[in-house]
Amino acid sequence: MTRTYEVMYIVRPDLEEADLEKLVEGFNAVVTNGGGEVTNIERLGRRRLAYVVRKFQDGIFVLLHISADGPLVAEVERRLRVTEQVIKFITVRTDEENKRLAKVKAHRDSKVKLSAQQQPAPVAAPAPAVTAPLVEAPVAEAPAAIEAEPATATV
Secondary structure (H helix, E strand, O other), X not given: OOEEEEEEEEEOOOOOHHHHHHHHHHHHHHHHHOOOEEEEEEEEEEEEXXXXXXXXXXXXXXXXXXXXXXXXXXXXXXXXXXXXXXXXEEEEEOHHHHHHHXXXXXXXXXXXXXXXXXXXXXXXXOOOOOOOOOOOOOOOOHHHHHHHOOOOOOO
């Protein structure tokens, strides 16, 4: 059963460009000779690693998108594991995620088509808002009235 995978591997940063090309072509040959298909190769370039791996702080990242069956992916992983230039790798199966995303996209497209078929109702002009004029309340002059009264003391 053919499934799609992403294989990302990190190569030593001191590797020459010609050796890197040879390494990438070697892994492509393993996939194609095993009956799989390499759909895309992304060379992401040299990047800083999150932590030190085999005494390296940088690495050259390469991402392969492949369609293959399980035993072929296991063989690719085995070769990645024993290759000295590769310092880290990960393989992720993406066919289930692609299927889920296609289903979501189809659902969204059907919603867009339904909304495009329905004519929007004419929008009525909003009624003007009625506002009462602002009336200022008279301010009581309590402090002045208190000062005007004579102070009386009762005993």
